[in-house]
Structures are given as C-alpha cells and as structure tokens.
Amino acid sequence: MFRMLRGDYGGQILIALVVLACAIVPYLNLYVPPSSPFHLSTFTVTLLGKYLTYALLALSVDLVWGYLGILSLGHGAFFALGGYAMGMYLMHQIGDRGVYGNPDLPDFMVFLNWDQIPWFWQGFDMFWFAMIMVMFVPGVLAYVFGWLAFRSRVTGVYLSIITQALTYALLLAFFRNEMGFGGNNGLTDFKDILGFNLQSDETRIGLFVASGIALILGYLSCRAIVASRLGRVAVAIRDSEDRVRFIGYRVDKVKLAIFTFSAVLAGIAGALYVPQVGIINPGEFSPLNSIELVVWVAVGGRGTLYGAALGAILVNYAKTYLTGALPEVWLFALGGLFVFVTLYMPKGIVGLMRRRQKEIGA
Amino acid sequence: MKQLDTLRETMRRDEVFSFVKPDANIQPITDRGVILSLEGVNKSFDGFKAINDLNMAIDAGELRCIIGPNGAGKTTMMDIITGKTVPDTGRVRFGQTMNLLGMSEPEIAQAGIGRKFQKPTVFEALTVAENLELAMQGDKSVWSTFRAKLSGSQQDYLGEVLETIGLQDGAKGRSGSLSHGQKQWLEIGMLLMQRPHVLLVDEPAAGMTHQEMDKTTELLTSLAGDHTVVVVEHDMDFVRSIAQRVTVLHQGHVLAEGSMDDVQQDQRVIEVYLGE
Numbered sequence: 299m300f301r302m303l304r305g306d307y308g309g310q311i312l313i314a315l316v317v318l319a320c321a322i323v324p325y326l327n328l329y330v331p332p333s334s335p336f337h338l339s340t341f342t343v344t345l346l347g348k349y350l351t352y353a354l355l356a357l358s359v360d361l362v363w364g365y366l367g368i369l370s371l372g373h374g375a376f377f378a379l380g381g382y383a384m385g386m387y388l389m390h391q392i393g394d395r396g397v398y399g400n401p402d403l404p405d406f407m408v409f410l411n412w413d414q415i416p417w418f419w420q421g422f423d424m425f426w427f428a429m430i431m432v433m434f435v436p437g438v439l440a441y442v443f444g445w446l447a448f449r450s451r452v453t454g455v456y457l458s459i460i461t462q463a464l465t466y467a468l469l470l471a472f473f474r475n476e477m478g479f480g481g482n483n484g485l486t487d488f489k490d491i492l493g494f495n496l497q498s499d500e501t502r503i504g505l506f507v508a509s510g511i512a513l514i515l516g517y518l519s520c521r522a523i524v525a526s527r528l529g530r531v532a533v534a535i536r537d538s539e540d541r542v543r544f545i546g547y548r549v550d551k552v553k554l555a556i557f558t559f560s561a562v563l564a565g566i567a568g569a570l571y572v573p574q575v576g577i578i579n580p581g582e583f584s585p586l587n588s589i590e591l592v593v594w595v596a597v598g599g600r601g602t603l604y605g606a607a608l609g610a611i612l613v614n615y616a617k618t619y620l621t622g623a624l625p626e627v628w629l630f631a632l633g634g635l636f637v638f639v640t641l642y643m644p645k646g647i648v649g650l651m652r653r654r655q656k657e658i659g660a
Numbered sequence: 661m662k663q664l665d666t667l668r669e670t671m672r673r674d675e676v677f678s679f680v681k682p683d684a685n686i687q688p689i690t691d692r693g694v695i696l697s698l699e700g701v702n703k704s705f706d707g708f709k710a711i712n713d714l715n716m717a718i719d720a721g722e723l724r725c726i727i728g729p730n731g732a733g734k735t736t737m738m739d740i741i742t743g744k745t746v747p748d749t750g751r752v753r754f755g756q757t758m759n760l761l762g763m764s765e766p767e768i769a770q771a772g773i774g775r776k777f778q779k780p781t782v783f784e785a786l787t788v789a790e791n792l793e794l795a796m797q798g799d800k801s802v803w804s805t806f807r808a809k810l811s812g813s814q815q816d817y818l819g820e821v822l823e824t825i826g827l828q829d830g831a832k833g834r835s836g837s838l839s840h841g842q843k844q845w846l847e848i849g850m851l852l853m854q855r856p857h858v859l860l861v862d863e864p865a866a867g868m869t870h871q872e873m874d875k876t877t878e879l880l881t882s883l884a885g886d887h888t889v890v891v892v893e894h895d896m897d898f899v900r901s902i903a904q905r906v907t908v909l910h911q912g913h914v915l916a917e918g919s920m921d922d923v924q925q926d927q928r929v930i931e932v933y934l935g936e
C-alpha cells in the first residue's frame with residue numbers, strides 16, 4: 299500500500315511526524331496534568347489541528363500548481379464550500395438549543411422571519427449526507443469550472459484570474475442574507491458533532507487526530523497520482539502542454555480529473571477546519587485567502603507535496619505568532635515573504651535543504 | 661458526441677451520402693494507395709497567405725521529402741495535418757475515408773499520425789525512459805494512464821527503441837540535460853514508441869553531426885515501407901541521401917514534385933531555392 303512512498307523521503311518523514319503527533323498530542327493533553335510543563339492546552343491542540351487542515355489544503359494546491367502547472371488563486375473557495383457543508387450539518391445538530399429555541403430553523407433563519415428551512419438545507423441533518431456534500435459540492439464546482447476553462451484552453455495568468463474571480467463571486471454571494479447561509483455572520487455557535495460536545499477536550503483531540511489521518515490519506519492519494527504515469531503526464535502538461543496533445547493525451551481531461559480531485563481534497567480540509575475553529579463565514583472566500591495559501595506552497599517548495607504541507611504549517615505558525623505580537627505587520631510580512639521566496643528561494647525551503655544536502659555530499 | 665459527429669458528417673453539403681459512394685473507396689488505411697492527401701488547402705494568418713491552394717498526396721509506405729525556402733509553409737502544413745492549425749478551406753484526408761479536419765490533436769495522434777517538431781520538444785523534467793513511456797502506443801484515457809504499468813513486452817520494446825536511438829546508457833537521466841542532437845533522437849524515439857502509420861518529421865538533422873545524420877538517414881529509410889515517412893529538411897545532402905520523391909513548396913504552394921534529379925533541373929525551383 300505504501301509503494302507510492304518509495305524514494306520519497308520527505309513524505310516518509312512527514313507521515314512519521316504526523317503519526318507521532320497523533321500519538322503524543324492526545325497523551326500530553328489528556329493525561330499530563332495541567333500543572334506539568336509538558337501539558338498541552340486544548341487551545342494549542344486546536345491550533346495544531348487547524349494547521350493540519352491547512353497542510354491538507356496546501357497539498358491540494360500543490361497538486362495542481364506544482365505538478366499540473368495550474369496556478370489556482372481560488373482554492374480557498376473549495377475549502378470554504380467544504381466548510382459550509384460541514385457547518386450546515388453542525389447547525390442542524392444545534393437543534394432547539396439556539397437562542398430562539400426553534401427546533402427546525404437555525405437562529406439566523408428565525409431572525410430573517412423565514413418559516414421553513416430552504417430545500418438545499420435538506421438532508422444536512424444526516425452526517426453521511428453532509429460528508430458526501432463536503433466532497434460533492436466543491437468537486438462539482440471544480441468540474442464545471444474546469445470543463446469550461448480547460449476545453450477552451452484557458453491557461454496561465456488568465457486562468458489564475460478567473461479562479462480569483464470565482465472565489466470573489468462566491469464571497470459576494472455568500473454575504474447576501476437571501477442566499478440562506480447566514481450572510482455576513484456565517485454559521486456559528488455550534489454545539490455538537492455526532493453527539494459529542496465540541497467544547498470538550500476529547501472531541502477536540504478526536505478532531506485533531508481526524509485531521510492528522512486526513513492529511514496522511516490525502517498525502518498518500520496525491521502521491522499515488524504523482525508517482526503514476528498520470529503524474530508524469532501532468533508534469534509533461536506543466537512543461538509543454540501542446541506536445542502532450544500530439545502524443546495522444548486529452549490534456550483537458552487530465553487537467554479536469556486532477557483539478558476536481560484537488561478541489562475535493564480542499565473541501566475535506568475545510569470540513570475538518572470548521573468544527574475546530576467553530577465558525578465559517580464568507581470571509582473564507584476572500585481572494586486574499588487563496589493567495590495566501592499559494593504563498594504557503596511557494597515557501598515550502600512547490601512540486602514536492604511534503605514541502606507544501608511544511609510551508610502551510612510554518613507560515614501559519616509565523617502568522618499566529620505575528621498577528622499576536624504585531625498585528626499590523628502580518629500582511630506586509632506575508633507580501634515580503636512572497637517576494638523574497640520568489641526571488642531568492644524559487645524552490646522554497648525544500649529546495650534550500652536539497653541544495654544544502656548536495657553541498658555536504660560533495 | 662459520436663452520433664452528433666456522424667450526423668454532421670452525413671449532412672455535409674459538399675459530399676454525396678457515403679452509402680451512394682462506390683465501395684472501393686473504403687479501404688483500411690494501411691493498404692497501398694494514397695494514405696495522406698491535402699486538397700485545395702488554404703490558410704491565412706492576418707491576411708498573409710501561409711498556405712495557398714495546396715494539393716498533395718502521399719502514398720502508403722512512401723518516404724517523401726519536402727523542401728522549400730524559409731517561410732514556405734512546411735511547418736504550417738504539418739500543423740494542419742496534425743490538427744494544430746485549422747485551415748480556412750480545403751480537405752485533409754487520412755487513408756481514403758478519414759477526414760482529419762475537425763479532429764483534435766490527440767484524436768489524430770491516436771489514429772496513427774505521429775510528429776516530430778522542428779524545435780525539439782521533449783519533457784525536460786522527465787527522464788529519457790519516462791519520455792518514451794509517455795509516448796507509448798496504448799489506451800491514453802485518464803484512468804488507464806493512472807493504472808498503467810509497463811508490461812514485459814512493452815519494457816522490451818522500450819529497450820529496443822532506446823538502443824535504436826542510442827540513449828540506452830542515459831535512460832534514467834533527465835532529458836533536459838541531453839544535447840540538442842540527442843533531444844532530436846529522443847523525439848524520434850518517442851515517435852517510434854507511438855507506432856504510427858505516418859511519421860511527420862520536421863527538420864530531423866538540425867544540430868546533428870555528420871555521423872548522427874547518417875544514422876538518421878539509415879533509420880528513416882528503414883522505417884519507410886512499413887510506415888509512411890514525410891520529412892521536411894533544409895540540408896540538401898541529407899535530402900539527396902534519403903529522397904525517393906521530393907516536393908518543393910514555395911509560398912504555400914507546390915512548386916514542383918518528382919525525383920531529386922528532376923526537381924533540381926526544374927528552372928523555377930532553381931530560381932526560388934536551389935539557385936540561391
């Protein structure tokens with residue numbers, strides 16, 4: 299089963315670390331007493347869990363950008379859609395414990411004087427259905443979008459711009475109250491997931507471990523694609539799309555398949571993110587978010603998968619630190635980081651490490 | 661989709677219904693006879709006529725050389741055959757029946773027309789062997805490509821091709837670090853992996869040493885017969901060494917056609933090309 303990891307030392311290390319974290323973090327949180335210096339607060343566990351979902355999101359971006367050459371500036375949209383699907387399930391779980399105590403309608407609908415739940419909220423009270431939608435909705439959007447774009451051979455900057463427009467359009471749409479997704483405030487005040495209290499340490503640990511498992515499975519499936527002949531076709535498309543057509547591959551179909559798969563991964567990441575942060579609002583569709591996650595991948599090193607995961611975790615760690623210490627600096631730091639990486643570290647941190655290794659070897 | 665295409669094809673106004681046509685027209689493409697034909701093809705780029713009423717027929721198993729000054733439209737002709745460029749008017753047929761216009765590049769490639777580009781384009785990030793593997797004939801749908809594995813016989817054939825193109829030692833090396841001549845060879849190898857009926861080869865000898873050129877001549881000559889080979893080349897010695905039949909292209913039109921000797925005698929050809 300782990301055939302795809304052969305020769306991928308970075309991936310092996312990444313997976314080993316995630317497995318280790320999934321074993322140690324619960325122990326440090328649940329069994330080490332809070333008085334001990336080794337105790338890990340639930341706040342930290344949630345933060346780490348959030349990083350793991352970001353890492354999964356970064357993987358999905360790297361798959362299309364690093365291997366297929368599609369610079370998507372709209373992957374945040376797929377993440378957010380997955381998040382909303384999960385959010386809708388969590389809203390149903392609140393039941394009559396909302397402020398208005400309406401057993402059928404989420405608070406914001408009562409507030410809007412709606413008397414019945416819209417049709418597209420149907421079924422989201424069932425966990426399995428919501429989980430299918432977590433993958434299905436981003437997948438279908440990516441499929442339709444990709445079908446239109448790849449068939450008409452939109453590439454390069456133009457494609458990046460329309461992905462950006464896509465997420466911006468969704469941002470505007472989800473801001474509207476009439477859309478039925480809570481408008482400006484989004485979905486929040488979640489109580490339970492599968493009947494487990496979202497505030498409890500155990501649930502938080504469960505979500506953390508679930509994020510770790512999702513990251514590992516996501517990594518393995520991306521690796522399975524990349525290590526297959528399809529992965530080599532993807533790289534060939536990245537470097538010389540025309541040439542690939544002349545040896546008989548349907549470039550549009552290859553792109554469509556990988557792009558859709560990537561959107562599904564991003565959706566899953568979003569679904570794991572929402573219960574941990576406790577809210578999903580239209581801000582997640584912000585174009586800036588999508589650009590930020592491209593920066594993660596660039597910093598880590600694109601076209602390596604594990605580099606993308608590494609970049610996501612490092613940049614977000616820096617973000618957590620900086621937005622706490624010097625909030626006004628963060629955006630400048632992000633912009634500066636991107637310029638610096640593009641100019642001096644075109645292969646990201648992974649590229650630097652590889653070069654260092656070669657120098658030592660030589 | 662397929663039905664729609666069939667319907668469109670049946671409803672064409674410039675054609676009699678295919679069932680009215682004599683049966684003799686329907687032949688398998690590997691048979692003797694014309695395998696590739698261009699009729700009255702025109703193509704302008706922003707008012708500039710790159711291809712001007714081009715008519716040409718190539719027999720199965722033939723080794724045809726196409727020569728002509730820079731900008732004569734040789735590459736554009738190949739673009740039209742392989743589906744990269746859509747002509748303004750005219751017809752392009754593969755075998756007796758297959759209409760290449762309206763087919764996409766991958767469809768044409770899968771139908772058995774392979775192409776080597778003027779500027780060697782190999783996938784530089786991949787190894788030599790991987791380049792060949794991608795080009796290999798077979799089911800190229802997304803799922804089969806994902807599941808694909810080299811079978812024993814495919815491995816053998818890949819080895820054979822590596823030997824033919826003289827790259828067996830560097831098979832695991834990145835193709836980006838090959839020399840210009842070696843890239844040319846690799847591209848020819850990719851063409852062989854596709855096992856096409858027709859090979860369109862654009863300037864194969866560019867950047868090759870004399871020795872390499874001789875090897876190319878030998879290879880192309882050996883391929884003709886079982887395959888149809890169309891070569892565009894500038895190097896006259898090279899053309900002389902392989903050509904059975906030569907077509908001279910000038911301003912997008914066929915200026916002369918015949919054996920190398922005939923063509924060289926032709927006054928107009930001397931004027932526009934050989935004389936200079």
Ligand SMILES: Nc1ncnc2c1ncn2[C@@H]1O[C@H](COP(=O)(O)OP(=O)(O)OP(=O)(O)O)[C@@H](O)[C@H]1O
Pocket residue numbers: 705706710728729730731732733734735736737778
């Ligand atoms: N896509 C295009 N857009 C505009 N002009 C084009 C295009 N493709 C070809 N041309 C023009 O058509 C003419 C024929 O070009 P083509 O490349 O077919 O010549 P060629 O015979 O292959 O020449 P060479 O020997 O230099 O390779 C040239 O004048 C070229 O500038």
Ligand SMILES: [Mg+2]
Pocket residue numbers: 734735736778862
């Ligand atoms: Mg040319």
